Amino acid sequence: MSTTQPTTDVTIWSLEQTSPDDHTPVPPPPGDDLRIVRAEVPSPEFSRFLYTAVGGDIRWTDRLPWSYAQWRQVVERPGVETWVAYDRGTPAGYVELEAQGEGTVEIVYFGLIPAFRGRRIGGHLLSYGIQRAWDLSERHSGAAPTKRVWLHTCSKDGPHAMDNYLKRGFRLFDTKIEAEPEVANPGPWPGAHA
Numbered sequence: 001m002s003t004t005q006p007t008t009d010v011t012i013w014s015l016e017q018t019s020p021d022d023h024t025p026v027p028p029p030p031g032d033d034l035r036i037v038r039a040e041v042p043s044p045e046f047s048r049f050l051y052t053a054v055g056g057d058i059r060w061t062d063r064l065p066w067s068y069a070q071w072r073q074v075v076e077r078p079g080v081e082t083w084v085a086y087d088r089g090t091p092a093g094y095v096e097l098e099a100q101g102e103g104t105v106e107i108v109y110f111g112l113i114p115a116f117r118g119r120r121i122g123g124h125l126l127s128y129g130i131q132r133a134w135d136l137s138e139r140h141s142g143a144a145p146t147k148r149v150w151l152h153t154c155s156k157d158g159p160h161a162m163d164n165y166l167k168r169g170f171r172l173f174d175t176k177i178e179a180e181p182e183v184a185n186p187g188p189w190p191g192a193h194a
Contacts, residue, residue, distance in 0.1 A: 007179040013162065015170035020134045022169040027124035034092070034121060036068040036128045039082040046069030047082060050094045054111035057166070059156050061181070083132060085112075087124045092116035095129030097136055103147035105133040117158065126168055 017023060028034050039046060048071055051063055063087045074080060078128075079099030085092045093112035098106050107129055109131070112122050133149040 006182045008182050009177050010180045011155040012152055013154065014150065014152045014174040015063060015165050016173050017130070017169055017171070018148050019173055020146075022171075023127070023130050023134070024058055024167060024169045025030060025127040025131070026120075026168070029120035032069075033088045034124070035086045036083055036125060037086060039084055039094075042072070042075040044068055044075055045120070047071055047075045047096075050084065050091065051109065053091070053113045054093055057114055058068050058111075058158060065095065079107075079136065082162075083125075083135065084189045085116075085121055085128075087116060087121065089194055093123055093125055093161075095125060095132075097129060097133050098193050099136045099146075105146050105149050106138045107133060107149065107151035109163075111158070122160070123164055123167070126164055152189070 048063075050065075051060060054060070075082070077098075080095055081097045083097070084094045091113065093116060094109070095107060096109040097105055098108050107126075108125055110129060112125070130149060134146050136146060150173075151165065153165060
């Protein structure tokens with residue numbers, strides 16, 4: 001007897017910037033003690049924490065089944081950087097960048113832990129990540145500077161995600177729909193967002 005796991009259709013939008021002049025930055029929110037710091041020591045545990053804490057309620061699932069070795073392989077790869085926003089010493093969100101060769105950098109993951117959403121941190125963190133992306137290729141390969149920064153977002157992401165990307169100067173270049181398995185509550189721990 002075979003059972004099929006339920007799926008849901010997810011719309012995926014791919015966006016890009018092709019010049020640093022496309023970027024419209026946002027200053028830090030006033031009055032907050034917000035710092036953005038690179039996680040310079042690759043840590044699979046910390047990366048998985050950020051991934052589940054930010055993506056748990058919006059059902060990020062692609063990395064959940066990864067082994068420790070898979071996490072380690074990604075976080076230790078040259079050209080991968082994780083930048084973490086801290087609000088008064090507490091992680092509030094992160095942006096993960098990956099230099100992909102030929103002057104292309106992907107913003108692989110970006111988001112805020114739910115308790116920090118709606119406080120104008122996201123626009124500034126995204127701006128900071130975009131600025132880092134525009135010089136990432138050169139920093140890691142010593143080759144040509146970044147020519148393109150891109151990302152994807154989807155219909156599972158927060159209600160302000162697409163608007164934030166468009167306001168920062170990204171342009172849509174592709175749209176597709178994929179069936180993804182339904183996951184009731186991926187984490188950061190069972191029942192966290194019940």
